[in-house]
Structure formats: C-alpha cells, structure tokens
Amino acid sequence: MQVLKEEVRQNILSSAKKLFYEKGYANATIRDIAKLSGITVGNVYRYFKSKENVLEGIVEPVHEKILDILSFSEKLVEEGANKSFTDFRNIINEFIINISKEYRLELLILCTRTRGTKYETIRDDLVSLIENRIHQGLFRKSVLEYKEAGFLSKIAAHAFLDSLLMIISGIDENGELEKMIYILNDFYFNHVELRFEARK
Amino acid sequence: MQVLKEEVRQNILSSAKKLFYEKGYANATIRDIAKLSGITVGNVYRYFKSKENVLEGIVEPVHEKILDILSFSEKLVEEGANKSFTDFRNIINEFIINISKEYRLELLILCTRTRGTKYETIRDDLVSLIENRIHQGLFRKSVLEYKEAGFLSKIAAHAFLDSLLMIISGIDENGELEKMIYILNDFYFNHVELRFEARK
Amino acid sequence: MQVLKEEVRQNILSSAKKLFYEKGYANATIRDIAKLSGITVGNVYRYFKSKENVLEGIVEPVHEKILDILSFSEKLVEEGANKSFTDFRNIINEFIINISKEYRLELLILCTRTRGTKYETIRDDLVSLIENRIHQGLFRKSVLEYKEAGFLSKIAAHAFLDSLLMIISGIDENGELEKMIYILNDFYFNHVELRFEARK
Amino acid sequence: MQVLKEEVRQNILSSAKKLFYEKGYANATIRDIAKLSGITVGNVYRYFKSKENVLEGIVEPVHEKILDILSFSEKLVEEGANKSFTDFRNIINEFIINISKEYRLELLILCTRTRGTKYETIRDDLVSLIENRIHQGLFRKSVLEYKEAGFLSKIAAHAFLDSLLMIISGIDENGELEKMIYILNDFYFNHVELRFEARK
DNA sequence: CATGAATGAGTGTTCATTCAT
DNA sequence: CATGAATGAACACTCATTCAT
Numbered sequence: 001m002q003v004l005k006e007e008v009r010q011n012i013l014s015s016a017k018k019l020f021y022e023k024g025y026a027n028a029t030i031r032d033i034a035k036l037s038g039i040t041v042g043n044v045y046r047y048f049k050s051k052e053n054v055l056e057g058i059v060e061p062v063h064e065k066i067l068d069i070l071s072f073s074e075k076l077v078e079e080g081a082n083k084s085f086t087d088f089r090n091i092i093n094e095f096i097i098n099i100s101k102e103y104r105l106e107l108l109i110l111c112t113r114t115r116g117t118k119y120e121t122i123r124d125d126l127v128s129l130i131e132n133r134i135h136q137g138l139f140r141k142s143v144l145e146y147k148e149a150g151f152l153s154k155i156a157a158h159a160f161l162d163s164l165l166m167i168i169s170g171i172d173e174n175g176e177l178e179k180m181i182y183i184l185n186d187f188y189f190n191h192v193e194l195r196f197e198a199r200k
Numbered sequence: 201m202q203v204l205k206e207e208v209r210q211n212i213l214s215s216a217k218k219l220f221y222e223k224g225y226a227n228a229t230i231r232d233i234a235k236l237s238g239i240t241v242g243n244v245y246r247y248f249k250s251k252e253n254v255l256e257g258i259v260e261p262v263h264e265k266i267l268d269i270l271s272f273s274e275k276l277v278e279e280g281a282n283k284s285f286t287d288f289r290n291i292i293n294e295f296i297i298n299i300s301k302e303y304r305l306e307l308l309i310l311c312t313r314t315r316g317t318k319y320e321t322i323r324d325d326l327v328s329l330i331e332n333r334i335h336q337g338l339f340r341k342s343v344l345e346y347k348e349a350g351f352l353s354k355i356a357a358h359a360f361l362d363s364l365l366m367i368i369s370g371i372d373e374n375g376e377l378e379k380m381i382y383i384l385n386d387f388y389f390n391h392v393e394l395r396f397e398a399r400k
Numbered sequence: 401m402q403v404l405k406e407e408v409r410q411n412i413l414s415s416a417k418k419l420f421y422e423k424g425y426a427n428a429t430i431r432d433i434a435k436l437s438g439i440t441v442g443n444v445y446r447y448f449k450s451k452e453n454v455l456e457g458i459v460e461p462v463h464e465k466i467l468d469i470l471s472f473s474e475k476l477v478e479e480g481a482n483k484s485f486t487d488f489r490n491i492i493n494e495f496i497i498n499i500s501k502e503y504r505l506e507l508l509i510l511c512t513r514t515r516g517t518k519y520e521t522i523r524d525d526l527v528s529l530i531e532n533r534i535h536q537g538l539f540r541k542s543v544l545e546y547k548e549a550g551f552l553s554k555i556a557a558h559a560f561l562d563s564l565l566m567i568i569s570g571i572d573e574n575g576e577l578e579k580m581i582y583i584l585n586d587f588y589f590n591h592v593e594l595r596f597e598a599r600k
Numbered sequence: 601m602q603v604l605k606e607e608v609r610q611n612i613l614s615s616a617k618k619l620f621y622e623k624g625y626a627n628a629t630i631r632d633i634a635k636l637s638g639i640t641v642g643n644v645y646r647y648f649k650s651k652e653n654v655l656e657g658i659v660e661p662v663h664e665k666i667l668d669i670l671s672f673s674e675k676l677v678e679e680g681a682n683k684s685f686t687d688f689r690n691i692i693n694e695f696i697i698n699i700s701k702e703y704r705l706e707l708l709i710l711c712t713r714t715r716g717t718k719y720e721t722i723r724d725d726l727v728s729l730i731e732n733r734i735h736q737g738l739f740r741k742s743v744l745e746y747k748e749a750g751f752l753s754k755i756a757a758h759a760f761l762d763s764l765l766m767i768i769s770g771i772d773e774n775g776e777l778e779k780m781i782y783i784l785n786d787f788y789f790n791h792v793e794l795r796f797e798a799r800k
Numbered sequence: 801c802a803t804g805a806a807t808g809a810g811t812g813t814t815c816a817t818t819c820a821t
Numbered sequence: 822c823a824t825g826a827a828t829g830a831a832c833a834c835t836c837a838t839t840c841a842t
Contacts, residue, residue, distance in 0.1 A: 166358060239827070579748070
C-alpha cells in the first residue's frame with residue numbers, strides 16, 4: 001500500500017490546511033496533522049523539515065502573489081503612474097478575485113491564522129498598500145483634515161481587507177463572490193465625500 | 201527589595217496587559233508575566249489564583265459594562281421601543297466613548313485576544329447586536345436584495361466594531377477619540393442607500 | 401536502544417506498581433516512575449494519558465472483580481437468600497483466593513494506596529460488606545450489647561480485611577496462601593460467642 | 601493584641617493536630633495551619649523550624665512513651681522475666697489506656713498519619729513487640745505449625761494494634777474506651793487454642 | 801521510504817521555606 | 822515578636838522534533 005511521494009505531500013498539506021484554518025497555526029499539532037493524513041508523525045518530517053515549513057508549503061504560493069501585488073503597486077507609485085482610485089479598485093479587486101479562486105483557504109490562513117509566525121506582518125503590508133491609495137484617492141478630496149483623513153485611511157483599509165476576507169470565507173461560488181465584492185466596494189468607496197458633507 | 205502589595209498587583213496586571221495584548225492570552229506565559237514584572241513565578245500566584253484569573257483581573261470590569269450594553273439593548277427591543285437607527289448610533293457611540301475613556305487596552309484585549317477563554321464569544325455578541333440594527337435600520341431600505349443585505353450587515357457590523365477598536369487603540373485623548381468616532385460613523389452609515397444607486 | 405512497545409508499557413506499569421505500593425499514589429511522581437523505567441517523563445505519556453490512568457492500568461482489573469463481589473453480595477441480600485455466615489465466609493474466601501492468585505500487588509495498592517483517587521472508597525465498601533455479615537451472623541448471638549456488637553463488627557471487619565491483605569502481601573505460593581486464609585478465618589470467626597462468656 | 605509565646609505555640613500545635621489528623625501530614629499545608637491558628641505563615645517558623653518540627657511538637661511526647669514501652673518490654677525479655685501473656689496483655693492495655701487518655705489525637709497521628717516522615721516505622725516497632733508476645737504466649741500452644749504460628753502472630757499483632765487505634769479514634773469517653781478495649785482483648789485473645797481445634 | 805518510540809524543553813500550578821520590614 | 826511578600830524547586834502534563842529500526 002505504498003503511496004507516491006507527491007500524493008503524501010499533498011495529503012499532509014491538505015490536512016494541515018484544514019486544521020490551520022479551523023484551529024489556527026499554534027493550536028494545530030503535528031500529531032493532529034499526521035493523524036488526519038493517515039500517516040505517522042515521523043513521516044511528516046520527511047516531507048517538511050518543521051511545522052513552520054508545513055505552513056510555508058500551504059501559504060507560500062499565495063504569499064508570493066501578494067508580494068507581487070505589493071511590489072507591482074510600489075512600482076506604479078515610483079513611476080508616478082497617475083492611476084485613478086477607481087483603476088486601483090479594479091486592479092485590487094481583480095487580484096483578490098483571482099487569488100481567491102485558486103487559493104481560498106490559503107489566503108485566509110495567511111491573513112488570519114498565522115499569529116506567531118513570520119507571516120504575521122503580511123496582512124499589515126496589504127493594509128498599508130490599500131491605506132495609501134485610499135488616502136490619496138479618496139479622503140484627501142473630502143472635508144476631513146489631513147490627520148483625520150490619514151487615520152481614517154488606515155482604519156478603512158484594515159476594515160476593507162477584513163471584510164474582503166470575510167466574504168471569501170463565507171462564499172465559495174465564484175459568481176456570488178464577485179458580486180459581493182463589488183457590493184462591498186460600493187459600500188466602502190462610493191460617494192465618500194458626500195458622507196462628510198455635514199461636517200462643513 | 202520589598203514592594204507594597206497593591207503596587208505589585210498593578211505591576212502584574214500591567215505586565216499581563218502588555219503581554220496579552222501583544223501575544224494574545226494563550227501565547228503569553230505566566231513566566232513571561234513574572235519576568236516582566238520583575239518577580240518570580242510563584243509570587244504571581246499570591247496575587248492571582250490562575251492565569252485565567254489574571255485575565256479576569258484585566259477584563260472583568262469592561263466585560264460587565266459590555267454585558268450591560270447587551271442587556272440594555274435587548275430590553276429596548278423587547279419593549280418595542282421604536283428607536284431610529286440614528287438613536288441607536290448615538291447610544292452605542294456614547295457607551296463606547298465612555299468605556300474607552302476608562303479601559304482602552306482592556307477592551308481591546310477582551311475583544312481581540314481572548315481566544316480559548318470564556319470571553320471568546322463576547323465580540324460576536326457585540327457584532328450580533330450591531331448587525332441586527334444595521335440590517336433593520338439601514339440596508340433594508342437599500343436596493344440590495346435580502347440575502348446580500350443580510351450578509352453585508354454582518355460584514356459591516358464586524359468591520360465597524362473592529363474600526364472602533366482600532367480608533368480606541370490609536371487615540372488616547374478624549375476629544376480626539378470622540379471626534380474620530382463620529383467621523384467613523386459618518387463613513388460607515390451616512391448616505392448608505394445612495395452608495396448602491398448605480399446597481400438599479 | 402529502541403524497545404518494543406508492550407515491553408515498555410509493562411515496564412512502566414511494573415515501576416509504578418512498585419512505587420505506588422511503596423510510597424502511595426500521591427507520593428510517587430511521574431518522574432520517579434519514568435526514572436525507574438529508564439525512560440523520560442514525556443514517554444510515559446505516550447503509554448498513559450495521565451498519572452491516574454497509570455493507576456487504572458494497574459488496579460482496574462481487580463477493581464472490577466471487587467465490584468462483582470459487592471453487587472453479587474447485594475443481590476443475595478435482596479433475594480433474601482438466607483445464607484449462613486459460614487456460607488458467606490466460604491464465598492468471600494474463595495473470591496479473595498482467586499483474585500489474589502492473579503493480582504497480588506494490584507489488590508494491595510487498590511485497597512491501601514489510593515487515597516485521593518476515585519478508588520479511595522472501595523476499601524470501605526468491602527469493609528461494609530464484611531461488617532454487615534459479621535454483625536448479623538456472629539456478634540448478635542453473643543452476650544455483647546447491641547452497641548458494642550455493632551462497633552466490634554466494624555472493627556473486626558476492618559481488621560479481617562487488613563489481615564487478608566497482609567497474607568496476600570506475604571505469601572505468593574497458592575497452596576500456602578489458601579491454607580493461611582483458612583487459619584485466619586478460624587482465628588477471627590471460630591467460637592466467637594465463647595470468647596465473651598466471662599462477661600456474663 | 602499581643603499573644604503570649606506559649607499560647608501561640610499551643611495554638612499552632614492544636615491547629616496542626618486537627619489538620620494532620622484530618623488530612624494526613626503530607627496533605628496539610630503550613631498555610632492551612634497558620635490560617636487555622638489565626639497567625640501568619642512566617643510566624644509559624646518562629647516557633648517551629650520546619651513542618652516536620654511541628655509534627656515533632658505534636659507526637660514527640662507520645663513517641664517517647666512508646667519508646668519507653670518498647671525498651672521496657674525489651675528489658676523484661678533480656679531479664680528473662682517470665683511474665684505470662686495475660687500479664688503482658690494487662691501491661692499493654694494499661695499503657696494504651698493511659699496514653700490515650702492524655703494523647704488521643706497525638707497517638708492516632710503518630711501511628712496512622714505520618715507516612716513519609718521519620719515516624720513511619722514506629723507502628724511497625726509496636727507491631728513487633730506485640731507480635732513477639734503473641735507468638736510466645738499464644739500461638740505456640742496451639743496446633744499451628746511453627747511457620748504459620750509466626751506469620752499469624754505478625755498478622756494478629758498488626759490487626760490488634762489497628763483495632764486499638766480504631767477504638768481510640770471512635771471513642772473519647774474514658775469508661776467506654778476501657779470497656780471496649782477489654783472486649784477487643786477478649787475477641788482477639790480468649791480461647792485461642794480452641795479456635796484451631798478442628799485442624800487437628 | 802516509513803514507522804512510532806523517545807526526547808527535552810516548556811506549560812500552568814503548588815508549597816515549604818526565607819527574609820526585609 | 823510578627824508580618825506576609827518573595828523565592829525556587831517541584832509537580833503533572835504537552836508537543837515539536839529526532840532517530841533507531
């Protein structure tokens with residue numbers, strides 16, 4: 001009943017994905033993972049050199065995609081490409097939709113279940129990206145003072161990202177997912193200036 | 201060097217507050233807390249009978265305030281008090297502002313760092329409260345279909361609560377805090393119907 | 401040097417049996433047991449999920465036999481089976497002889513070394529059983545007053561059980577054991593009325 | 601609210617006596633003792649240099665009495681004083697009655713609650729004393745073989761001592777106590793030879 | 801390749817004992 | 822004399838990791 005190497009590897013990753021998502025990285029044990037995979041503890045270590053390495057096997061692909069977004073976005077900024085906020089919205093929505101089609105659970109684990117690992121900063125990096133664009137494209141035009149606009153940018157970026165992750169978590173049908181993401185965009189970003197009119 | 205009792209107790213609470221906030225309840229050890237407090241492990245147990253009891257010492261006061269909000273809100277609903285969404289906004293904002301004047305870190309720990317403890321449901325209870333009011337008072341009037349409105353209510357409630365917590369986390373001057381909370385309210389709840397106009 | 405699983409398990413049980421017997425359950429530590437077994441603390445927990453579970457591994461079989469005696473005896477009483485005291489003596493002696501052939505130390509640990517565990521009542525249950533039979537079958541016929549007869553029943557039952565346990569502890573040859581148990585019975589229960597004659 | 605030294609000392613001893621008797625030496629903590637005495641932990645150590653020293657304060661007087669019995673008895677044997685078994689019974693009964701009048705709880709603690717301390721052998725010493733006299737004065741005359749007689753002597757001595765302790769534990773009125781001890785003597789030692797008649 | 805027994809450092813917790821006040 | 826805060830070694834138990842087979 002020999003199993004092919006790659007099959008076992010995928011088996012481990014699949015079990016770990018389930019457990020990391022349900023219990024979080026810290027609370028899922030190697031024993032849990034081995035048991036769910038139907039193999040022994042020692043054998044897990046033939047495929048992955050540590051527990052953190054199992055996590056890497058799960059989130060690294062989506063992690064790289066996110067790093068791509070981040071550096072692509074930074075490049076645009078450096079080039080002074082004066083994309084509008086709407087363009088940015090479209091780009092990031094498309095990215096998120098594409099990523100979550102391929103790596104739903106992986107993205108959620110990376111962004112919400114990796115406290116205590118080297119990945120725990122990536123969520124903040126994403127927040128920063130969104131924050132900058134919101135600040136420049138959205139709140140500067142509003143009646144908000146500079147300081148308040150900056151802070152609200154950070155908060156809204158954080159909230160928007162969390163909301164996106166909740167949607168990805170709650171919906172796995174692609175059409176529905178896409179629709180809900182656009183509703184979310186409308187909720188967060190339409191008529192922003194108008195909302196603060198009364199403050200004048 | 202002997203130190204007065206209350207001083208040590210506050211010292212432990214202060215260290216634990218810092219560590220629970222930074223690492224979460226589960227990942228902060230009694231040894232960490234003792235070390236940061238400059239005392240020994242055994243001595244922590246002279247002041248608190250268990251690790252969970254240290255947590256209680258930190259969050260219990262704010263926990264009770266939150267339970268008050270929840271039962272007060274439930275009572276209003278039972279009485280059929282037809283308060284408008286704006287009224288609800290005002291009530292909850294006032295509560296939050298008052299609570300966070302006294303307990304900043306405590307509230308943040310209670311709502312975001314207590315996974316695995318008896319407090320882990322409190323955040324969801326608060327989200328539920330907000331979610332119901334948003335759903336009834338806000339999204340039903342919009343062009344959103346019932347299903348989407350319900351889901352968005354949950355997401356927005358979650359995001360709004362997190363945003364509040366971020367503000368409390370980032371601002372400790374009371375005037376600033378209050379101002380920012382009202383800006384946040386404008387951002388989340390003004391002209392909601394208008395945002396979805398284009399979907400008609 | 402790797403050892404076979406069952407060998408280690410038996411090794412742990414054997415070490416624990418020795419230590420529980422010598423020091424009592426509470427005073428024997430898992431570290432003691434591990435050390436005497438030539439393994440590490442953690443490895444003990446591969447075989448037993450708790451210290452109490454090690455105790456169970458030792459005494460559970462004999463515990464069940466004793467529960468059998470107790471319920472069998474209760475059934476006889478309920479059925480009103482008017483067995484004579486001699487019949488009872490024979491039944492209980494046979495039970496004890498059979499049990500101690502298989503489980504010597506286990507019985508001794510169960511009855512004398514389990515203070516603070518869930519087994520701590522079993523000895524008193526056995527004493528009660530013997531006490532009732534002694535009282536009804538033996539001392540009521542004597543010249544003793546009711547109160548003294550009752551108290552002596554309790555004392556004699558306690559002493560008889562301890563004496564049995566001492567015999568089991570001191571003899572491991574089956575023929576010898578059986579012979580000694582019958583001598584013990586003669587010592588405790590023959591001519592009981594006669595012993596109190598002078599009190600008339 | 602200063603208390604005289606000796607008063608405090610007696611207070612501690614009294615509390616410890618209660619607790620050692622109820623929970624056993626190992627399970628009673630210095631904190632328990634201090635609390636029940638209405639003083640602080642540190643102050644206990646002004647009167648007794650260790651927990652074991654508190655125990656000594658309680659049981660040492662009765663311990664010495666018992667050592668007296670033991671050496672007195674040994675002297676009689678060395679002198680070849682051919683006291684009869686009945687004489688021995690009388691002597692030991694008198695001793696026990698006198699001791700338990702003065703030191704009821706102390707005797708019980710010494711003989712039944714000192715596992716793990718330096719006193720844990722004293723009970724066996726007493727058993728040995730009784731055992732020798734029983735063997736020489738009682739069972740040698742019986743139809744029992746030498747080996748069985750010797751073993752039964754040990755068992756009966758053990759049982760007799762335990763029974764005595766149970767009586768002391770259960771009765772605190774002196775007349776009642778004395779009466780019950782004599783009943784116990786009758787039960788254990790009257791017509792011993794007759795009990796084994798049937799074995800001929 | 802795979803096994804699973806074994807390790808050892810770490811967890812929360814208790815308690816006899818010490819010592820600055 | 823008395824206090825009670827502080828210590829530190831010990832406890833039962835867990836788990837990522839290693840390694841002989």
